[in-house]
Amino acid sequence: MTAQDVMDLLIKGYETNSYVVDYVKKIKKAGYKTAICSSNFPARINGLQKRFGFLDDFNVIALSYEVGVNKPHKQLYETLITKSGVEPSEIVYSDDYEPAINTAKELGISTFLYTDFDAFIDRLEGLGVKL
Numbered sequence: 708m709t710a711q712d713v714m715d716l717l718i719k720g721y722e723t724n725s726y727v728v729d730y731v732k733k734i735k736k737a738g739y740k741t742a743i744c745s746s747n748f749p750a751r752i753n754g755l756q757k758r759f760g761f762l763d764d765f766n767v768i769a770l771s772y773e774v775g776v777n778k779p780h781k782q783l784y785e786t787l788i789t790k791s792g793v794e795p796s797e798i799v800y801s802d803d804y805e806p807a808i809n810t811a812k813e814l815g816i817s818t819f820l821y822t823d824f825d826a827f828i829d830r831l832e833g834l835g836v837k838l
Contacts, residue, residue, distance in 0.1 A: 718754035723761070727824055731764045733838050734831075742767035744787050744800070746777040767791045779806040784814050799834060801827055 708716075735741045743765045745752065749772050756762050769787040771777045788795050795815035802808050803821040812818045819830050 714750045714754055717751070718758055721755060721758070723759055724824070728761075728764070730824075730828065734836070735764060735766065737838050739836065740766040740791060740793070742769070742787060742791060742798070744769040744778075744783060744802075746771040746783075748772060778802070778804060779810040781810050781814060784811045784816065787811075788814065788816070799831065799836075801830070 731741055741764060743762070747770070752762075752770060752772075762768055767787065767790045769783055769790060771780075771783055774783050774786045776782045784800075787800075788798065791798055796817060798811075798816045800808070800811045800816045800818045801821040802811075802818075805820060808818045808820055817834070821827060
């Protein structure tokens with residue numbers, strides 16, 4: 708198999724979680740900025756975008772391969788802050804990678820460790836996010 712064949716097979720194996728997709732769209736429609744900060748590689752991001760158009764649901768996109776550093780490098784989060792156009796304390800960032808949480812927190816971003824999506828929603832609601 709070629710590298711492209713392997714990537715196509717990988718992308719074909721993904722499915723979206725409609726609950727998550729719908730929630731992100733509702734958040735965006737309610738006037739909140741949505742953001743993604745990822746250390747995924749270009750072929751995966753581009754393949755998933757082509758298949759699902761998932762990046763269209765985000766106002767702010769900070770991708771490590773565009774910035775030139777991976778999580779938990781602070782430059783990635785500085786890019787997220789700059790692109791968001793808001794103060795770091797106005798950003799709520801969740802990740803399952805604790806070093807990423809620590810770096811974001813050092814820059815003044817509100818953070819919490821991601822465990823599952825229901826807990827994520829509960830945490831947002833606890834911060835005052837209402838739909």
